[in-house]
Amino acid sequence: LALSCGMVEPAQSFWSEPLVRCTGYCLIFISALYIYGGFNRQATKSVRRRLISATLACFLIFIDTLSFIHQPDSNFLNLSSYAFSRLALKWDGLFYAIFLPALTTALLFLAPLWNEIRCRSY
Secondary structure, X not given: OEOOOOOEOOOOOHXXXXXXXXXXHHHHHHHHHHHHHOOOOOOXXXXXXXXXXXXXXXXXXXXXXXXXXXXXXXXXXXXXHEOHHHHOOOOOOHXXXXXXXXXXXXXXXXXXXXXXXXXXXX
């Protein structure tokens, strides 16, 4: 399709759609936990395997995400060569977007620990 500026819009394949990629990321991560780690969540060996498989799945997803937002014909090491807007990331408010979910997660994990400490003191 010709645009008004004379450029041709690149055709997107089905696999480059963000919704398809997000669904694929979820499937990769969840399946990696069960395929390599097994179903026994309490065994130390299983926990170790699940941690390794989750780390590998996150690494694969990270590499695919970088290839998705990388602008063609630019250096991979330059941060300006990545279109972070394709991930709906903005620099404005980035601190709060990282800090508030981390604080919420810490508080959620702190509550059971606090309850355990409180019960042991009686």
